[in-house]
Amino acid sequence: MEDMLKAKAQADEPAWFVSSVEKAFRILRAFELGGRSLSLTEIAELTGLDKSAAQRFTYTLAALGYLHKDSKVRRYTISPKVMSLGMIYLRTDPIVARARHQLYELNKSLDATVNMTVLDDTDIIYVVRYPGRRTVTVDVVLGMRRPAFCSASGRAILSTLPDEQVATLLQRSKLVAYTQYTKTSPDAIMAEIRKARAEGFALTEQETAIGDISLAAPVRNPDGRATAAINISVSVADWTGAELALRLGPTVVEAARAISGTSEFRPMPPA
Numbered sequence: 001m002e003d004m005l006k007a008k009a010q011a012d013e014p015a016w017f018v019s020s021v022e023k024a025f026r027i028l029r030a031f032e033l034g035g036r037s038l039s040l041t042e043i044a045e046l047t048g049l050d051k052s053a054a055q056r057f058t059y060t061l062a063a064l065g066y067l068h069k070d071s072k073v074r075r076y077t078i079s080p081k082v083m084s085l086g087m088i089y090l091r092t093d094p095i096v097a098r099a100r101h102q103l104y105e106l107n108k109s110l111d112a113t114v115n116m117t118v119l120d121d122t123d124i125i126y127v128v129r130y131p132g133r134r135t136v137t138v139d140v141v142l143g144m145r146r147p148a149f150c151s152a153s154g155r156a157i158l159s160t161l162p163d164e165q166v167a168t169l170l171q172r173s174k175l176v177a178y179t180q181y182t183k184t185s186p187d188a189i190m191a192e193i194r195k196a197r198a199e200g201f202a203l204t205e206q207e208t209a210i211g212d213i214s215l216a217a218p219v220r221n222p223d224g225r226a227t228a229a230i231n232i233s234v235s236v237a238d239w240t241g242a243e244l245a246l247r248l249g250p251t252v253v254e255a256a257r258a259i260s261g262t263s264e265f266r267p268m269p270p271a
Contacts, residue, residue, distance in 0.1 A: 008119070012029060020086070023047070023049060024057055026048075027049075027057050027067075028061070028082065030046040035069070035073040039074060040076070043075055043076065050066075056259060065079055066081050086143055088206075089127075093127075095116075095219060095260075096116070098113075098256055098258075098259045099127075099219070099230065100227075101127070103115070103116060103130055107130035110132070110248070112232050113135050113234075114130050114132075114230065115130075115153070115233065116219070116259075117146075117151075118228045119148060119157045119226075119229070120145070121145065122148055122149070123145040123147055123148055124146050124151055125149075128142075129141070129142055134234075147208075148173070148174060150178060150182050150184075152201075152202045152215055154203040156196055156201060156217055156218045157226045157228065159193050159194070159196035160218050160224060160225045161226075162238045163194075166190065167186070167190070170225050173270075177208060178207065178209070179215050180204040181205060181207050182203075199245075199249070200253045201215055201216060201217040201231075201249050201253055202216050205241045211236050211237070212233055213233070213234050213241055214233070214238055215232050216230065217256035217257075219260050220256075230252065231252070232248060232252055
């Protein structure tokens with residue numbers, strides 16, 4: 001919920017900010033934290049709304065079809081209709097459209113899991129995914145979030161940003177260990193980001209999931225910065241990090257460059 005409250009505080013035009021819309025989305029986002037089903041009391045606690053306001057918003061969202069209420073147990077669940085909002089983005093974003101084709105071909109030629117993620121505050125969100133036959137993390141689905149600081153895709157994106165901006169993002173991140181290999185020191189993370197900046201790709205070994213090695217390259221905007229990245233994920237049973245970087249690093253970088261393509265407003269500068 002913190003990011004939504006922060007967005008309200010940082011709004012360029014506070015007079016135009018509609019609090020009712022923010023509260024409705026706060027309720028939908030509560031299910032990320034609270035579980036598959038929530039009672040009205042739990043929704044109020046998770047969102048910081050009083051019970052009367054929570055009741056009005058949940059009733060409206062249920063009437064619109066975005067929440068489902070089980071009248072017998074008096075609990076709410078997210079409706080599949082929510083997925084239609086994400087599908088609008090997946091159908092209309094030009095970079096996602098280009099990435100689908102490139103990553104499909106990459107998945108077929110390498111028989112490895114390939115993804116594209118976009119940066120959202122301190123997290124990355126999966127927007128394109130083609131699993132390989134030896135997928136390490138089978139629970140990853142479109143729309144899932146992962147912390148940027150310890151993921152290859154997140155570090156690849158951050159490598160295109162100035163150090164000051166990266167440092168600010170790390171200060172706002174929850175630097176917790178997801179495995180015994182996760183780097184949580186800001187200095188160690190910054191060193192990896194600078195290494196990615198020099199090499200053109202980021203590499204992580206078992207930092208977000210045991211058994212997973214991931215290599216990612218940034219999908220750049222016309223100004224050279226990135227808000228998205230593509231990555232290839234392989235198993236430690238089949239690869240070492242050094243082998244992956246040597247054999248497939250240039251391939252992933254070239255695929256990311258092809259996806260970057262051109263802007264609707266101005267062409268990409270030469271690499």
